[in-house]
Amino acid sequence: MLRTIISQWTGNAPVRFWFLLLGLTILTAPVSAQELRITFPAGSADLRPDYRDNARAFAMLDSLVERHGASLVDSVIVVTKSSPEGRFGLNASLAERRSRSILRYLSDRYPAVADRVSLRPEGEAWDEFRLQVLADTTVSALSRERALSIIDSGLAPDLKERLLHQFPEYGHYLRDFFPEIRLAIILVFDRLTVILQTVDLGEVETAGEMPLPMSLGPVALRPDVLHVPALHPYRPLFAVSTNLLYDLGGLVRPMSWTPNVSLEIPFGQRWSLYAEYDFPWWISSGNDRAWQVLKWDLGARWWFSRHDASDPMDVLRGHFLGLDLGAGYYDIEPQHTGYQGEFQLVGLEYGYAFRLAERWRLDVNVGAGWMATHYRHYTGTADDAHLLYQNSGRLRWVGPVKAGVSLKYIFTRKNRRGGR
Known part of the structure; x- marks a missing residue:
């Protein structure tokens, strides 16, 4: 019946014209996918x-699928992003895990559309962050332009984030902007939308090949805007540290304070060499007690993580393993009787270095190995003016040989090559 009516109406030339005009209007109508945004905790x-x-957002997704019906949903594109703070590689992995979480949810709740879901984990959301900074009216124009210059620069993402971290506005970004861009963008295309989009482009496309509406091209740097400074105008030379466990011993007993200093030189991507010197040399006024040790250590450390080659100060941080060689002399007399001797040790150590600031580190490490000593046991005379040697011997030990909580400062020199 309907076919007969249409045939009669379209047999008339004016009616055919109006049908053609209506078709062109539909085909040239603007096309947009249904977009939903779901955010994630940091x-x-x-x-x-x-x-x-x-x-x-979840309620809208349920309503959308139910309104269209699973059979009319042509495709679903899931774009997942993470905020820029932290390491770029970890954020990229986090965006992938977020996309898989969305896929599991869609597959469990809407099994009929599971095979039409396309995942696009994009990593750090610099495009979204740029839009936020561009629209930010709570900061000065200079601060906004300075941040945009860094965002639009060709620096590596980790370098851009560290530069922004130095700005007073970074806390504002962390609090107000980043929670909004730890997100998944879900685009739902129904059958009609895909057909219209394909005809409108004049070529056959799948939903997975359509350009996303939130894509943002790069913006050129303005010459009058503050240029991006060198991220690190300095490069590390060596680090100096002190073992706080030895230092704090003096708070318990003044004569237990063990002055110490360590020098460490980073080189390559994962290596450092260090030398340590411990030098307590205390003796009581009555000559009846002594705490005298001279100890030298030399060692090499292998760091689990490669430092960022484009960030010269990204050194001496994270997990490490080390080989330690040591030797020294001691004279320890708790009260009228004591031991003197020499020792040698070889050990392995494991530790972790926390990056407190650009030049400051806090190392925590323990070591075990082999130690040998040749000792002499003595007692003092009544006035402790002379030592009476009682016996001597040799001792070998396998077990813990070191422990440390060290505060470290990195000395630098000016980086002549600088940055752009």
Whole structure:
């Protein structure tokens, strides 16, 4: 019946014209996918409907699929992003885990559309962050332009983030901007939308090949804007540290204070060499007690993580293993009786260095190995003016040989090559 009516109407030339005009109007109408945004807590890939505005986004997704029907959903594109703070590689991995969380949710809740989901983990959301900074009216124009210059620069993402971290506005970004861009953008295309988009472009496309509406091209740096400074105008030469465990011993007993200093030189991507010198040389006024040690250590450390070659100060941090060689002399007399001797040791150490600031580190390490000593046991005379040797011997020990909590400062020199 309907076919007959249409045939009669379209047999008339004016009617055919109006049908053609209506078709062209439909085909040239603007096309847009249904877009939903779901946000994640910092460092997390867990879907939490109770987080921020997620409850409304999940409700809209349910309503959208139910309104179209699973059979009319042509494709779903999931774009996941992470905020720029932290290491670029970890953020890229986090974006991938977020995309898989969305896929599991869609597959469990809407099995009929699971095979039409396309994942696009994009890593750090610099494009979204740029839009936020561009629209930010809470900071001065100079601060905004300075931040945009860094965002639009060709520096590595980790370098850009560290530069921004030095700005007073970084806390504002961390608090107000970054929670909004730890997100998944879900684009739902129905059958009609895909057909219209394909005809409008004049070529056959799949939904997975369509350009995303939030894509943002690079913006050229303005010459009158503050140029991006060198991230690190200095490069590391060596680090000097002191073992706080030895230093704090003096708070318990003044004569237990063990002055010490260590020198460490980083080289290559994962190596450093160090030398340590311990030099307590205390003797009581009554000559009845002594705490005298001279100890030298030489060692090499292998760091688990390569430092960022484009960031000269990204050294001496993270997990490390070390080989330690040591030797020294001691004279320890708790009260009228004591031991003198020489010792040698070989050991392995494991530790972790916390990056407190650009030039400051806190090392925590323990070591075990082999130690040998030739000792002489003595007692003092009544007035402790002379030592009476009682016996001597040799001792070998396998077990713990060192422990440390060291505060370290990195000395630098000016980096002549600088930055752009």
